[in-house]
Amino acid sequence: MNQKLQEYARLLVEVGINIQKGQRLIIACPVDHAPFARLCASIAYEKGCKEVIMNWSDDELTRKKYLMADDSVFDSVPEWLVRFYTDYSKEKAGFLHLVSTDPENLLGVDADRILRSHKSQGEALKEYREIRNKNINPWSIGALASEKWAKLVFPKLEPEKAVEALWEKIFMAVRVKGDGTAIEAWRAHSKKLRGRMKILNDYNFKSLHYKNGLGTDLIVELAHDHVWEAGGDTTADGQFYMPNMPTEEIFTANKRDGINGVVYASMPLCRDGNVIEGLRFEIKDGKIVKATADKGEGILKNAISVDEGASYFGEVALVPFDSPISNSKTLFYSTLYDENASCHFAFGRAYPTTVKGGIGMSKEQLKEAGLNDSITHVDFMVGTSDLSIVGLTHDGREVPVFVEGNFAF
Amino acid sequence: MNQKLQEYARLLVEVGINIQKGQRLIIACPVDHAPFARLCASIAYEKGCKEVIMNWSDDELTRKKYLMADDSVFDSVPEWLVRFYTDYSKEKAGFLHLVSTDPENLLGVDADRILRSHKSQGEALKEYREIRNKNINPWSIGALASEKWAKLVFPKLEPEKAVEALWEKIFMAVRVKGDGTAIEAWRAHSKKLRGRMKILNDYNFKSLHYKNGLGTDLIVELAHDHVWEAGGDTTADGQFYMPNMPTEEIFTANKRDGINGVVYASMPLCRDGNVIEGLRFEIKDGKIVKATADKGEGILKNAISVDEGASYFGEVALVPFDSPISNSKTLFYSTLYDENASCHFAFGRAYPTTVKGGIGMSKEQLKEAGLNDSITHVDFMVGTSDLSIVGLTHDGREVPVFVEGNFAF
Numbered sequence: 001m002n003q004k005l006q007e008y009a010r011l012l013v014e015v016g017i018n019i020q021k022g023q024r025l026i027i028a029c030p031v032d033h034a035p036f037a038r039l040c041a042s043i044a045y046e047k048g049c050k051e052v053i054m055n056w057s058d059d060e061l062t063r064k065k066y067l068m069a070d071d072s073v074f075d076s077v078p079e080w081l082v083r084f085y086t087d088y089s090k091e092k093a094g095f096l097h098l099v100s101t102d103p104e105n106l107l108g109v110d111a112d113r114i115l116r117s118h119k120s121q122g123e124a125l126k127e128y129r130e131i132r133n134k135n136i137n138p139w140s141i142g143a144l145a146s147e148k149w150a151k152l153v154f155p156k157l158e159p160e161k162a163v164e165a166l167w168e169k170i171f172m173a174v175r176v177k178g179d180g181t182a183i184e185a186w187r188a189h190s191k192k193l194r195g196r197m198k199i200l201n202d203y204n205f206k207s208l209h210y211k212n213g214l215g216t217d218l219i220v221e222l223a224h225d226h227v228w229e230a231g232g233d234t235t236a237d238g239q240f241y242m243p244n245m246p247t248e249e250i251f252t253a254n255k256r257d258g259i260n261g262v263v264y265a266s267m268p269l270c271r272d273g274n275v276i277e278g279l280r281f282e283i284k285d286g287k288i289v290k291a292t293a294d295k296g297e298g299i300l301k302n303a304i305s306v307d308e309g310a311s312y313f314g315e316v317a318l319v320p321f322d323s324p325i326s327n328s329k330t331l332f333y334s335t336l337y338d339e340n341a342s343c344h345f346a347f348g349r350a351y352p353t354t355v356k357g358g359i360g361m362s363k364e365q366l367k368e369a370g371l372n373d374s375i376t377h378v379d380f381m382v383g384t385s386d387l388s389i390v391g392l393t394h395d396g397r398e399v400p401v402f403v404e405g406n407f408a409f
Numbered sequence: 410m411n412q413k414l415q416e417y418a419r420l421l422v423e424v425g426i427n428i429q430k431g432q433r434l435i436i437a438c439p440v441d442h443a444p445f446a447r448l449c450a451s452i453a454y455e456k457g458c459k460e461v462i463m464n465w466s467d468d469e470l471t472r473k474k475y476l477m478a479d480d481s482v483f484d485s486v487p488e489w490l491v492r493f494y495t496d497y498s499k500e501k502a503g504f505l506h507l508v509s510t511d512p513e514n515l516l517g518v519d520a521d522r523i524l525r526s527h528k529s530q531g532e533a534l535k536e537y538r539e540i541r542n543k544n545i546n547p548w549s550i551g552a553l554a555s556e557k558w559a560k561l562v563f564p565k566l567e568p569e570k571a572v573e574a575l576w577e578k579i580f581m582a583v584r585v586k587g588d589g590t591a592i593e594a595w596r597a598h599s600k601k602l603r604g605r606m607k608i609l610n611d612y613n614f615k616s617l618h619y620k621n622g623l624g625t626d627l628i629v630e631l632a633h634d635h636v637w638e639a640g641g642d643t644t645a646d647g648q649f650y651m652p653n654m655p656t657e658e659i660f661t662a663n664k665r666d667g668i669n670g671v672v673y674a675s676m677p678l679c680r681d682g683n684v685i686e687g688l689r690f691e692i693k694d695g696k697i698v699k700a701t702a703d704k705g706e707g708i709l710k711n712a713i714s715v716d717e718g719a720s721y722f723g724e725v726a727l728v729p730f731d732s733p734i735s736n737s738k739t740l741f742y743s744t745l746y747d748e749n750a751s752c753h754f755a756f757g758r759a760y761p762t763t764v765k766g767g768i769g770m771s772k773e774q775l776k777e778a779g780l781n782d783s784i785t786h787v788d789f790m791v792g793t794s795d796l797s798i799v800g801l802t803h804d805g806r807e808v809p810v811f812v813e814g815n816f817a818f
Contacts, residue, residue: 022479031440031465038469045477052474056440056465060447065461068454070431080492087488 003178004171008142009039011174011182014047016140016242017094021048024093028055030100033144040096053088059105059148063273066109066117074116077124085128092237095139102148103333106273115302122306122375129375133352135233135359138241143170143336152333173246173325173337190242193231197250199409200228200318203399205391207258208316210343212387214264218283220316220345221258223370225356228252236359248325248340251317253354255370257286259313266342267381270333274299279380286312286372288347304347309374314350319343321385321405335379342383343402348376412587413580417551418448420583420591423456425549425651426503430457433502437464439509442553449505462497468514468557472682475518475526483525486533494537501646504548511557512742515682524711531715531784538784542761544642544768547650552579552745561742582655582734582746599651602640606659608818609637609727612808614800616667617725619752621796623673627692629725629754630667632779634765637661645768657734657749660726662763664779666695668722675751676790679742683708688789695721695781697756713756718783723759728752730794730814744788751792752811757785 013019025044029037041052065073089095106114122129131137150162157165171177175185210218230250232242265279278294288311293300304311319326319342326341350371352358358366363373389402400408422428434453438446450461474482498504515523531538540546559571566574580586584594619627639659641651674688687703697720702709713720728735728751735750759780761767767775772782798811809817 031443034440034467034469038467038473041470041473042477045473050479051482052470052478054465054467054470056463058443058447058463060443061450061461061463064447064450064454068451069461070459073460078492079496080489083487083489083492 001167004167004176005036006039007178007180007182008171008174008176009036010043011176011186012096012140012142012245013040013043015183015186016142016245017044017096017138018239018241019044019047019049019094019138020239022050024050024053024088024091025096026053026055026088026093027096027098028057029098030144030146031056031058032146033098033100036144037098040098053093055084059102063105063109066106066113071113074113075120077120082124082128085125086131089128089131089137092136092235094241095137097139097141098144099141099334099336100144100146100149102146102273103152103270103275104273105148109273111298111302115306118306118376133359134236135353136236138235138239140242140245141336142174142245143334145170149333153330169328169330169332172328173340175246186242190231193247193250196407196409197228197230200250200252200401203391203393205399205401206394207392208401209390209392210263210382210387212384214266214384215280216261216263216382216387218259218261218263220313221255222316223253223255223350223355225369226252227354227356227358229351229354233353244336244340246325246337246340248323249317249319249344251315251351251354253350253371254313254316254345255286256312256350256367256372258370259283259286263345263382265380265382266384267331267338268333269300269378269380270335271296271299271303271378275333276300283313288312303376303378306376307374309372310348310376312347312372312374313345314348314372314374314377315344315346315354315379317344317346317379318389318402318407319383320407321383321387326383338381339379342381343387343389344379344381344383346377346379348372348374348378410576413576413585414445415448416587416589416591417580417583417585418445419452420585420595421505421549421551421654422449422452424592424595425551425654426453426505426547427648427650428453428456428458428503428547429648431459433459433462433497433500434505435462435464435497435502436505436507437466438507439553439555440465440467441555442507442509445553446507449507462502464493468511472514472518475515475522480522483522484529486529491533491537494534495540498537498540498546501545501644503650504546506548506550507553508550508743508745509553509555509558511555511682512561512679512684513557513682518682520707520711524715527715527785539772542768543645544762545645547644547648549651549654550745551583551654552743554579558742562739578737578739578741581737582749584655595651599640602657602659605816605818606637606639609659609661609810612800612802614808614810615803616801617810618799618801619670619672619791619796621793623675623793624689625670625672625791625796627668627670627672629722630664631725632662632664632759632764634778635661636763636765636767638760638763642762653745653749655734655746655749657732658726658728658753660724660760660763662759662780663722663725663754664695665721665759665776665781667779668692668695672754672791674789674791675793676740676747677742678709678787678789679744680705680708680712680787684742685709692722697721712785712787715785716783718781719757719785721756721781721783722754723757723781723783723786724753724755724763724788726753726755726788727798727811727816728792729816730792730796735792747790748788751790752796752798753788753790753792755786755788757781757783757787
C-alpha cells in the first residue's frame, strides 16, 4: 500500500504536473489527506520545486458554512483569495488538485447559496480564469479514497474494506502497481490516445451525429477550426503535463450554436454535493431549451443558469465503452473517474486549447471561432454500449466514428 | 474525553474569544487537529458567528519547506497572506490560535532561513501589527495535545499514553472537568487574578528588584504610566476576551531603557522549534549586552537580533511558584503553558494595553511612554522557589511583592 501511494504521488507530481526546477507547486488537498500531500511535497522538492504552497480544504467545514454562516458571505469573495489564485497563476505555478470529496456533502443545502457562491467566485476570479486560459500553468487532478466516498461506491462493504477497494480501483485506473512501472505505463497510454487523436484531427469533421437506445438523437457541429486533444497538454512555455489522472478521453470544442436534438445522460451527475439522476436536455441552435431530471432537477436548473454560457455546450469528449474505468463497471460518483468511463459533453466554458491558435486569442476572437464562454464547466456522461456516432466531413462523406459504444477505428 | 473536548472548545470560543453575533472567526489549526477545529466552528456558528475561516498549518510541511525550498522564498511574503491577516483584523474578526507544535520541529534547520523568514514577515505584516495594537480583535490561544509534543513532555510513556496524559494536564490547567463547570470556573479564576492586579496597580511601583539563588540580580524600572493586566482583556469596542488559555500571569510594561543587572532563565526556552537551555542575559540601560546559553546559543542570538527592539525587554509578568501549572511539576516545552508556571520577561515588543491610554497612541507616543517596539515578542521564564521581588514606590517605600517564589499579598 505504502509503495503504491508513493508511486501514485510520484506519478502525479512528475507526470501529472511534470514539476520544473524553480517552479512553485500549489497543492489543493483535504486536511484528512495530509500524509499524501506530504509525499507529493517531498517529491516536488526533490525535483527542484521552488516552494510548495498548501490550499487545504475540509468537507465538514464547507458543509457547516453553507448551513450556518451568515447569508451575506455567499455574495462576495475575499481579496486574499483572489490574490492567492491570480498571483500564483501569473507566475506560472503548477496546480495539483487532490480530491476526495464526498459527492453528497452538500445534500440538503440551500441551492441558492451554492449558486450565489459560484457566481461571486466566477466574477471575482475573472482575471485568474483569463490567465489559466493562456495555458501557462501545468495542472492535474488526482483522486484520494475517503470513507464517505468509498461508502457510496461500495455500499455493501464495511467502511475500512470499502476504502481499500476504492484505493485498488484508483490504482488500477492510474496504472499504479507498486512496482515502479507507472510512469512508463502512462507514457505508453498517452501515446496510444494521441494516435487516435491524430486520426480525428485528420478527418476534420463538420459534425457528429449521436444516437442510442436511451433516446439520444443529437447533431453536434464542431467548431470550424477545432482541434482534438488527448493524453496530455503542453503549456505555452512547452511544459508537457497531464491535466487529469486518469484520462481516457479525446476531446474538442463544439460550435456554440451548432447543436440540435435531444440528449440523455447515461450516468448520474454529481454537482455541488448533490446527485442528479435521469438528466435530459432538449437543445435548439446550441441552447438548452428544456432541462429535466428524475432527481436533483432544481440543482441542474441552477447549474445551467449561473450565466448565459452555462446553457450552451463547450466540450465534446469521446471515450470507448470498452476501456479500463468503464470495464470496472463501477459508478464512482466522481466526474474525474466517471467522465473517463464514458463519452460526454460539458455545458459551459470551452477550452481555448481545442481550437487552432486558441491560446493567443482574446475573448472576442474565441467567440468568433465558435467557442462558448461561461464561468462554469460541467461534464455529464452520455456513452452507452449501443452508442453510435457518425461523422460528417466537410466534403459530405459519412464516416462511422463509434459503433456499438466503441471507436470504429 | 469527548465531553471534555467539547467543553474545552466551548470555553475557547465563548470565553477565550467571546464570539459575537455577526463577527468572523479565524481559526489557526494544525491539519491533524481538524476534528477539534470542527467542534469550535460549530459552537461559533451556534453563537451567531458570521463565518469561520480556517488558517491551516502542518509542522511536517513547514519543516520540509525550511529544509528543501528555494532560498529566495524566505525573503518575501506573498501579498495574499498580507491581505488575509490585514483585512480580517481590520473588520474586527476574532483570532483563535489552536497550537500543538512539536517544540523541536525545526531542529537542525538553517537558523539564517528562520531569521530571514521572521524579518520579512515582520516587515510585510506591519499594517496588520498596527491594527492588532489597536486592540480591536479578540484573540485567544489554546493548546492541543499531539504525539510529538506529548513524547517530549512524557518521554517515558508509550505514545498513546503520553498523549492522554498531556490532554489531562491541559484539561487540568484550563479547569475543564467535563461536567459543564469550566466556564463558571474560569470566570471565578479571572476575578481572583484581577483582584491582585488591582493591588499592583494601586501600588504603582517605580521599579522591581529581582533576586534568587540562580544568580539573578536585576532592577527593572516600570514604564511611568504602566498598567498591570490579568485575567482577560477588553477590545476597544468593549468585547471582553481571554487572550491565553490557560492564564495565570499578571503582567505590565517595563521602561525600555530602565533595566540593569543579570538574569538567568529558570526553564528552557523553546524558539523556532529549538530548545534553548541555560539562558543568561547581562543588561545595561535596558539593552541586552551579553547573551549566553548552554544549548542553542546561536538561535538565542538570532532571536535577539531580528531588529533593534529585540534586544530590549517589553513585558514583565508575575506568576506564583505555587500555582496549578507550576504545581504540576511538568515542563511543557510550550510558552503558553510554561509562562503560566513562572514569573517571566519578554524581549521584544511591549503591549500597548500595558500603559495608560496606550491603545490610542501612535508608535512615537508609545516610545515616549517608555514602551519597547519590535517585530518580535519572546517570553522566557525566571521564576524559582526562592525568587524574591521587592517593589520600590515613587515615594521611596520598599514593598515585598514576592517572597520565596510567591506573592507577598
